[in-house]
Amino acid sequence: MAAIILSGCNQSTKTQTSHSTKTQTKSNHSAAVAPKSSSTPSKPIIESVTASIHGQPYGKGLHAVRFVSSSTGYMAGNGIILKTTDGGQIFTTAAHTSVNLTGGLSVARTASATVAAWGSHSILVSHNSGSNWSTSTLPHTVQQVDFATSSIGFAITGHTWGAAGYPAWVLWRTTDGGAHWIQVPTSSPPASISFGAASVGWMSTANGDIFRTVDSGQTWSRVTQIPVSNGPGARPPSLHAASAQICWALVVGGSGMNQTSYSVFRTTNGTNWSPVLALSTAGAGAAPGDPGKVPRGPGASPGPMAVVGGSSSAVLAGECEACGLGTTSVSSTQNAGASWNNFPTIQNGGLSGSMSFVSPSEGWLLDSYGTGTVSLLQTLDGGSTWKEVYPMAHPHPVNSVSFVNAQVGYGVGVPGDAGAFLKTDNGGRTWSKIGDVPTTATGTASQIVFVTEQHGFVVYSPIPNKSGIYETNDGGKSWTLLKNPNGTNMLLIFAGTQDGVAFGPTQHWATTNGGQSWFQVHLKSPWLPWLPWLPASDSAVAGLYLAGLARLPVAKTLTDIVHSQNGGQYAQISFAGSQVAWFPSPSQGGVLLTTDGGAKWSNINIHGISYADFDFVNGEDGWAQSSGGSLLRTTSGGKTWTYASNPTP
Numbered sequence: 001m002a003a004i005i006l007s008g009c010n011q012s013t014k015t016q017t018s019h020s021t022k023t024q025t026k027s028n029h030s031a032a033v034a035p036k037s038s039s040t041p042s043k044p045i046i047e048s049v050t051a052s053i054h055g056q057p058y059g060k061g062l063h064a065v066r067f068v069s070s071s072t073g074y075m076a077g078n079g080i081i082l083k084t085t086d087g088g089q090i091f092t093t094a095a096h097t098s099v100n101l102t103g104g105l106s107v108a109r110t111a112s113a114t115v116a117a118w119g120s121h122s123i124l125v126s127h128n129s130g131s132n133w134s135t136s137t138l139p140h141t142v143q144q145v146d147f148a149t150s151s152i153g154f155a156i157t158g159h160t161w162g163a164a165g166y167p168a169w170v171l172w173r174t175t176d177g178g179a180h181w182i183q184v185p186t187s188s189p190p191a192s193i194s195f196g197a198a199s200v201g202w203m204s205t206a207n208g209d210i211f212r213t214v215d216s217g218q219t220w221s222r223v224t225q226i227p228v229s230n231g232p233g234a235r236p237p238s239l240h241a242a243s244a245q246i247c248w249a250l251v252v253g254g255s256g257m258n259q260t261s262y263s264v265f266r267t268t269n270g271t272n273w274s275p276v277l278a279l280s281t282a283g284a285g286a287a288p289g290d291p292g293k294v295p296r297g298p299g300a301s302p303g304p305m306a307v308v309g310g311s312s313s314a315v316l317a318g319e320c321e322a323c324g325l326g327t328t329s330v331s332s333t334q335n336a337g338a339s340w341n342n343f344p345t346i347q348n349g350g351l352s353g354s355m356s357f358v359s360p361s362e363g364w365l366l367d368s369y370g371t372g373t374v375s376l377l378q379t380l381d382g383g384s385t386w387k388e389v390y391p392m393a394h395p396h397p398v399n400s401v402s403f404v405n406a407q408v409g410y411g412v413g414v415p416g417d418a419g420a421f422l423k424t425d426n427g428g429r430t431w432s433k434i435g436d437v438p439t440t441a442t443g444t445a446s447q448i449v450f451v452t453e454q455h456g457f458v459v460y461s462p463i464p465n466k467s468g469i470y471e472t473n474d475g476g477k478s479w480t481l482l483k484n485p486n487g488t489n490m491l492l493i494f495a496g497t498q499d500g501v502a503f504g505p506t507q508h509w510a511t512t513n514g515g516q517s518w519f520q521v522h523l524k525s526p527w528l529p530w531l532p533w534l535p536a537s538d539s540a541v542a543g544l545y546l547a548g549l550a551r552l553p554v555a556k557t558l559t560d561i562v563h564s565q566n567g568g569q570y571a572q573i574s575f576a577g578s579q580v581a582w583f584p585s586p587s588q589g590g591v592l593l594t595t596d597g598g599a600k601w602s603n604i605n606i607h608g609i610s611y612a613d614f615d616f617v618n619g620e621d622g623w624a625q626s627s628g629g630s631l632l633r634t635t636s637g638g639k640t641w642t643y644a645s646n647p648t649p
Helices: 016-020 539-549 555-563
Strands: 046-054 062-067 073-084 091-100 104-108 111-119 122-126 134-137 142-147 153-157 170-174 182-184 190-195 201-205 209-213 221-225 235-241 247-256 259-267 273-279 301-307 314-319 329-333 351-357 363-368 374-379 387-390 400-403 409-414 417-424 432-436 445-450 456-460 469-472 491-495 499-503 508-511 574-576 580-585 590-594 601-606 611-616 622-626 631-634 640-643
Touching: 046 590, 062 104, 062 111, 062 363, 062 374, 073 104, 073 111, 091 111, 091 122, 104 142, 111 142, 122 142, 142 190, 153 190, 170 190, 201 235, 235 301, 247 301, 259 301, 259 314, 273 329, 314 351, 400 611, 400 622, 409 445, 445 491, 456 491, 491 539, 491 574, 499 539, 508 539, 539 555, 539 574, 539 580, 574 611, 580 611
Parallel strands: 046 601, 046 640, 062 351, 190 235, 301 351, 400 445
Antiparallel strands: 062 073, 073 091, 104 111, 111 122, 122 134, 142 153, 153 170, 170 182, 190 201, 201 209, 209 221, 235 247, 247 259, 259 273, 301 314, 314 329, 351 363, 363 374, 374 387, 400 409, 409 417, 417 432, 445 456, 456 469, 491 499, 499 508, 574 580, 580 590, 590 601, 611 622, 622 631, 631 640
16 A cells, blocks of 8 residues: 555645635534445446556666667667667667567677677677677577677576576587577586686586686686575576686575575686675575675675676675665775775665676666666766666656646656656656755655645655654745654645645644644544444545545545445545545556546556556646656546656657
8 A cells, every 4th residue: 555655645726616616614623524324325336447558668678788888888678679879868779679688788898899688598699789680599598698709609598597506507609609509518507607808708607616718618627616505596606707817706695584695706817716795694694605704795685796897896786675665775896895885775776687887987777666667877976876867868756746737747756866856847748856855864755745836745754753744835945844744654635725634554634724734633433433444544534534624525425435345445535626536446456536526436447557646637637657657647537648758669
C-alpha cells in the first residue's frame, strides 16, 4: 500500500466550478460521512475501462552500457543497440535485432571500433563502431565476450549459474573477428576472461584458479588461486583488466538476509594478487578469499565494477536490495586500492545493472529506478554526484507530482537528486528545476501537494519525532516546517483549497481554512459502526471523512464502494474539486474514477504500467506516475494515455 499512496492525494480545486460548489460546513469538526444504517448498501455499478497507452518511453529493457571515450558510448537491451557521440545527450539506434541482448557489451582492448554485444546464444560484433553488425550463434547461452584485438576474441558459454557451479561452461576463441568460433579446452570450467593488452589477458575458473596468457590466448599459465565460497550465490573471480600488468578481480561470497559478502583483489605484475577491498556481513558471512584487514566495500552486496584502462583507478558500486530506492552507492580508488573514496548513496537511485568509466572522474551508470524505465546517469566527479542524461537530458520528477490546472504542475525528485523542486507550464511535457525542497537527515520527499500555484506542501516520510510536513506560500521559494499536523508517515488529502486531512497510522488532523490551522480528529468506532473491519488508520477512512467534512456529493457512493469491498486495506481516496474522485481498488484490480460526483464510476486498468500515483484536475485531464518514474497524461478521463515527459521513440 505504501507504493500506492506515495502522492496521488495532492488534489486541490482545479476550476472555478469546483470552488463554487463548496458549502459552508467549516465549523462542523465532527461531520460524519453518512448516517448509520443497518442495511447493506447496494453495490455501485462500476464500468470497466481498459486504457491504452500511446508511444513508448526510451530506456525500457536496457541491460548494459559501455563507453570508449567521453563522447562515444553504447547501450544494449531488448532487441536494440544504441549509440551516442556526445556523452549520452543523444542516442541513435545502431542496430535492431531479434536477440534480447541481456548479456552485456564489450569493446576490444586495442581496437575501439570493435564492439560486441550478446544475449541468449548469439553474439553481435561490429568492426566499424556500430555501423554494421554480424551475428554468430553458439550452442549454449553466451555469458561473456572479450576481444583483445579486432580479430582475436574469446567467449564463455554455459547454462545460467546455479548451485551446481559451472557444469557446462566452456571457452571459445575466434581469430577472424567473430566469424568463426573454436572451443578451447580448459582444466576447469571458465568463469571470466579479460584482456589488458593485445596479447596479455587473464581467465578465472570455477574453482578460483586464475590463468594468464601472454600470447593472445594460445597458451595459459596458472598464476594464483583465490578460494571460492561454497554458500548460495557464491561465484568465482570476475576479472577486469586495465593493462598488461594490472587486473582486478571481484569475488562474490555467500548470500543471506538480502546481503552478499564480497572481496576485491588486484595484481600489479600479472601474477601476485593482493586484497584491496572487502565486505563481510552478518547475513552472508565472511568475505571470500580471506582478505584480512582491508577497507570496507560499499552497500550490502556488490554491484557492477568498472576500471579505467591503463591506470590505477577503479570504481565499485554497492547495493542494498532490502533498502528500496536510493540505495546504490559507489566507492572509488585512484591509487591501486591503497585507499578508497566512499560516496553517499545515489539519491533516487535504484539497483544498478552496468557501469562504465573512461577516466577517474567521468563515468556512467545504468540505473533501474523501481520496475520501470531505465535511466543512464552520468558523473563528472568520480561518483560523488550523478545526473540523468538518458532517456532525458532535462529534469523530470520521479517522486511525486501535483497539478493545479491542465498546464501548471509541480514535482519533486529527479534521478540523482531527490531534493530537486520542479515546475511545468505545459502539462508535464517539459520541466524546469526552480529550487530545492528542504533537506532532512533521515527522509526524502514522498509527496507534494499544491492547492494553488503559490500554496503547497511537501511531505517527508518517515522522519522520527517530526511531522515531516513543510508548507510554502510563495510557490516554493521558502518552506516552513509545520508543528501540527504531527506524527509519523503522514500523508495529505485536499478537496478544494480549504478542506484537507493529514493522516498517519495513529494521528489524524483536519483543516477547514486552507491549512492556517489544524485540529486533531479521532476517527474511532462508533464513527463507522457499519464498517467495523475498517481500521481508523486505513487511508480510505481519511478520504471518507474528508468527503463528509467538505459535504461532497460523492461521499455516499464512496461509502457504498468501501462497504462493498469485503474488508482489507484500501488505497487513498483523492479528490479534484467536488465532482472528481478516485482511488486504486484492490478488489477491482484498477483505479476507480468518478467525474460526476459519484453517479458513475469507471474502473481503469492501464496494462503494462505499474503505477503509484494519480493526479486529476478535472474530469478529463489527469496524470499517472508509474513506480518506474514515467509520467503519463490523459486528456480523455483515463481512457487513453500518453507519455507526458518521455521522448517518443
